[in-house]
Amino acid sequence: MPDIARRFDTNPILRPADVKPSRDGLIVECLLNPGAFRYNGRTGLLLRVAERPHQTETTVSTPIIDPLEPSGVAILEFKKDDPGLVYTDPRAFSHNGRPYLTTLSHLRLAWSDDGVHFQADEKPTLMGLGDLEGFGMEDARVTELEGQYHITYTQCSASGIGVGYITTRDWKSFERHGMIFPPTNKDSAIFPAKVGDEYVALHRPAAIYLGGPYIWVSFSKDLRYWGRHACIAHTRLGMWDEQRIGAGAAPIWTPKGWLGIYHGANDKSRYCLGALLLDLADPTKVIARSHDPIMEPIAEYEKTGFFGNVVFTNGHVVDGDTITMYYGASDEIVCGARLSIEEILASLDIR
Amino acid sequence: MPDIARRFDTNPILRPADVKPSRDGLIVECLLNPGAFRYNGRTGLLLRVAERPHQTETTVSTPIIDPLEPSGVAILEFKKDDPGLVYTDPRAFSHNGRPYLTTLSHLRLAWSDDGVHFQADEKPTLMGLGDLEGFGMEDARVTELEGQYHITYTQCSASGIGVGYITTRDWKSFERHGMIFPPTNKDSAIFPAKVGDEYVALHRPAAIYLGGPYIWVSFSKDLRYWGRHACIAHTRLGMWDEQRIGAGAAPIWTPKGWLGIYHGANDKSRYCLGALLLDLADPTKVIARSHDPIMEPIAEYEKTGFFGNVVFTNGHVVDGDTITMYYGASDEIVCGARLSIEEILASLDIR
Numbered sequence: 001m002p003d004i005a006r007r008f009d010t011n012p013i014l015r016p017a018d019v020k021p022s023r024d025g026l027i028v029e030c031l032l033n034p035g036a037f038r039y040n041g042r043t044g045l046l047l048r049v050a051e052r053p054h055q056t057e058t059t060v061s062t063p064i065i066d067p068l069e070p071s072g073v074a075i076l077e078f079k080k081d082d083p084g085l086v087y088t089d090p091r092a093f094s095h096n097g098r099p100y101l102t103t104l105s106h107l108r109l110a111w112s113d114d115g116v117h118f119q120a121d122e123k124p125t126l127m128g129l130g131d132l133e134g135f136g137m138e139d140a141r142v143t144e145l146e147g148q149y150h151i152t153y154t155q156c157s158a159s160g161i162g163v164g165y166i167t168t169r170d171w172k173s174f175e176r177h178g179m180i181f182p183p184t185n186k187d188s189a190i191f192p193a194k195v196g197d198e199y200v201a202l203h204r205p206a207a208i209y210l211g212g213p214y215i216w217v218s219f220s221k222d223l224r225y226w227g228r229h230a231c232i233a234h235t236r237l238g239m240w241d242e243q244r245i246g247a248g249a250a251p252i253w254t255p256k257g258w259l260g261i262y263h264g265a266n267d268k269s270r271y272c273l274g275a276l277l278l279d280l281a282d283p284t285k286v287i288a289r290s291h292d293p294i295m296e297p298i299a300e301y302e303k304t305g306f307f308g309n310v311v312f313t314n315g316h317v318v319d320g321d322t323i324t325m326y327y328g329a330s331d332e333i334v335c336g337a338r339l340s341i342e343e344i345l346a347s348l349d350i351r
Numbered sequence: 352m353p354d355i356a357r358r359f360d361t362n363p364i365l366r367p368a369d370v371k372p373s374r375d376g377l378i379v380e381c382l383l384n385p386g387a388f389r390y391n392g393r394t395g396l397l398l399r400v401a402e403r404p405h406q407t408e409t410t411v412s413t414p415i416i417d418p419l420e421p422s423g424v425a426i427l428e429f430k431k432d433d434p435g436l437v438y439t440d441p442r443a444f445s446h447n448g449r450p451y452l453t454t455l456s457h458l459r460l461a462w463s464d465d466g467v468h469f470q471a472d473e474k475p476t477l478m479g480l481g482d483l484e485g486f487g488m489e490d491a492r493v494t495e496l497e498g499q500y501h502i503t504y505t506q507c508s509a510s511g512i513g514v515g516y517i518t519t520r521d522w523k524s525f526e527r528h529g530m531i532f533p534p535t536n537k538d539s540a541i542f543p544a545k546v547g548d549e550y551v552a553l554h555r556p557a558a559i560y561l562g563g564p565y566i567w568v569s570f571s572k573d574l575r576y577w578g579r580h581a582c583i584a585h586t587r588l589g590m591w592d593e594q595r596i597g598a599g600a601a602p603i604w605t606p607k608g609w610l611g612i613y614h615g616a617n618d619k620s621r622y623c624l625g626a627l628l629l630d631l632a633d634p635t636k637v638i639a640r641s642h643d644p645i646m647e648p649i650a651e652y653e654k655t656g657f658f659g660n661v662v663f664t665n666g667h668v669v670d671g672d673t674i675t676m677y678y679g680a681s682d683e684i685v686c687g688a689r690l691s692i693e694e695i696l697a698s699l700d701i702r
Contacts, residue, residue: 092560097588099561131582135561159582160562182532182567182580183558207534208559209443210450210486211511216533225576229533231482231510237448 004347005273005295005325005337010116012301012333013326019049019120022106022127023071026051026063029103030306032328034110035140036249036315037149039171043115043317045326046125046140046151047334050103060085060093063104064135065128072127076100090307091331101156104128105136109171115317115324116336126166132157132179137164141314143190143250145199150223152188152201155179163188163203165224177224181205187215187246189260189314190223191283193253199223200283202232202247202260213244215262215276217283230284233262233276240264240272240293248313251278252323256345257287261325263312264293271310272296273327275344288348294339297329305330355698356624356646356676356688361467363652363684364677370400370471373457373478374422377402377414380454381657383679385461386491387600387666388500390522394466394668396677397476397491397502398685401454411436411444414455415486416479423478427451441658442682452507455479456487460522466668466675467687477517483508483530488515492665494541494601496550501574503539503552506530514539514554516575528575532556538566538597540611540665541574542634544604550574551634553583553598553611564595566613566627568634581635584613584627591615591623591644599664602629603674607696608638612676614663615644622661623647624678626695639699645690648680656681 016028029052034045053061059077066074078085084096092101106127110120128136135156143150148167151174155164160183168174180201181188187204194200198219206213215233218226235242241264251260258278265271274290297309313327323339367379380403385396404412410428417425429436435447443452457478461471479487486507494501499518502525506515511534519525531552532539538555545551549570557564566584569577586593592615602611609629616622625641648660664678674690 101561156561158561159565159585160556160558161560162580178578179580180578182536182554182569183556183562184535184560185533203533205511205534206559207511208557209512209535210452210507210509211534214510218533220576221573222576225571225573225578227529227531227576229513229530234510 003293003296003298004343005339007299008116008336011299011335012329013116013336014045014047014110014118014120014334016332019047019108020122021051022049022124023073025053025075027054030332031334032331033139033312034315034326034328034334035142035151035153036317036324036326037142037144038317039149041113043112043118043324044142044171045110045112045118045315045334046142047108047110047120048105048138048140048328049108049124050105052103060102062100062102064100065104065133073104098158101135103136105138105156107137107140107153125171126174128156129176132159132162132164134158139186139314141189141249143192145190145192150190152180152190154186160184161186161206180224180226181218187263187314189247189250191258192250195281195283197221201226202251204246206244213246215245215247217278232278232284232286233289235264240266240270241274243267243269248273249316251276251283252318252341253280254341254345256350258283259341259344261294261313261316261323269309270297271312273311273313275348277345277348277350288350290348294344294347295337299329301333301335302329305332307331354645354647354649355694356690358650359467359687362650362686363680364467364687365396365398365461365469365471365685367683370398370459371473372402373400373475374424376404376426378405381683382685383682384490384663385666385677385679385685386493386502386504387668387675387677388493388495389668390500392464394463394469394675395493395522396461396463396469396666396685397493398459398461398471399456399489399491399679400459400475401456403454411453413451413453415451416455416484424455449509452486454487456489456507458488458491458504476522477525479507480527483510483513483515485509490537490665492540492600494543496541496543501541503531503541505537511535512537512557531575531577532569538614538665540598540601542609543601546632546634548572552577553602555597557595564597566596566598568629583629583635583637584640586615591617591621592625594618594620599624600667602627602634603669603692604631605692605696607701609634610692610695612645612664612667612674612695620660621648622663624662624664626699628696628699628701639701641699645695645698646688650680652684652686653680656683658682
């Protein structure tokens, strides 16, 4: 099964240099993993903008949200030769046993008339707020449903990583509804329609002791309180999605089932994309799942960067058979690709 | 601050030998961590009964729920010299990377007229059912609220460890409502009254990457769908509760606040009990927290056993100032102790 994604010729569509830092003293280090939607005839992306101060030879510094600072952001600085400092990977480190992220992410809008050329806003759209977002906001997914846009995103703080929920009608005023899936959880997408009398969402608890980073589905009467959690997909030993999996953007209604694109990483943290097909009436039932990836990090800009060998998506818009998918490459830049729903369904080898 | 628990002279009140195995071929290995309640003038305990087959010199065997077996339970057996076998601790092992529990737990009622002498039922009350309970049901907490008993308990399976929710009015028929907190989560207790127009519960996500095994509070309109998750207590470095913490039974209403008993373990997995006092109108606000434990594993039967140096509670009944607390000692036997609400509040040193 080959890679069936038709990448934009103009990739990347947005790079860190295309976005202004949120304030003096910070550098936009990575631009990644946008949510996508249509509004007033334009395509909008809700980008994750990851910033940090300039790193010196002798120190490691990272920003955190701090309401006591006049700017709202404090800079933590550690000496590189501090024996309490332990690097986990380019994305995280710990000091005296306390974990930190290397960058602070906020969410920022970018707009396009053609879905290919985007202009990012000058300022952040949503910044971390309160106890549960001290280490920022990441990886938004946007679902249009009942006249509103429903944003699910990752809340990061010293208390953990969970799923936050925000709504907007006009992309100017936003209503925050707090955390809807407690730690450790991310990769949550709300379905674009009710199933029966309930709203539905996918999410990805990172289970320990038993289980693992598997995909779950949950139900709600009002989008703010969730229950009836059910596990629908495990990682698969020895395959491309053996280490971790997580949902992409909102599943797409097709006559054959809810079609979801998901990411999977192997034991070398190489991130590919595959598809899941869920029963229309009961999305806890998996009808089919990709044996091989439908997209792999094969372009040069997908193989090297801040965290190489990554294609990761949480945003798309759909026109008939065409999915225009926006994705993060190597955790550094934003790219686009088109996929055919028919081709994905054919690849799933369902009767 | 001394240990202020007045242990029953008759401890332990229930031992594995006091309970019949659920079927031939299984041995009751541990009896632990009961939920407690009053019904028709009697005290009821909902025990966790942990069983496994007789272990031989050369094999390790553990039961799992299997609906395809006529008995409902299959026995998995592994050779002890199998290089794929890795022991984690007395409670868990893995084979070829897949984790298993060493015992299969079910929930079983025991009844008492005096709150001290208990007789366990002959048969299990609740056995694991469905995909999310293949490795059993553990550590029930029981809350009486609006004419029903609300049981929160740990669901264990290959998909993870989460919180299940069951209701009953008569302890004969039970209604299952599925998983209310997704993995990894346990130690959940529902408050015995609404706060404002919402139900409230404590729970303990086991966060990784950021955060840790901290205590959270959540809210619900109907007890089945939960949201507005908030973290209220972290572990404390260098203290008795530095490694992990988790709520005990339902918090108790007092004029000074919601009084919750919680367990904390240090870096040697020594489990003690402490108290948390939460604001009556806003239980996301912590008014006070025990500096030192209010109960420690100091009796001989608390120091040695299946998993020694453990006092762990998730059940109590309250009469005026007296908390009659039931607890698991050394993950093997069930004991009782009495505590004074006034004494606990005094120990919290609030103004």
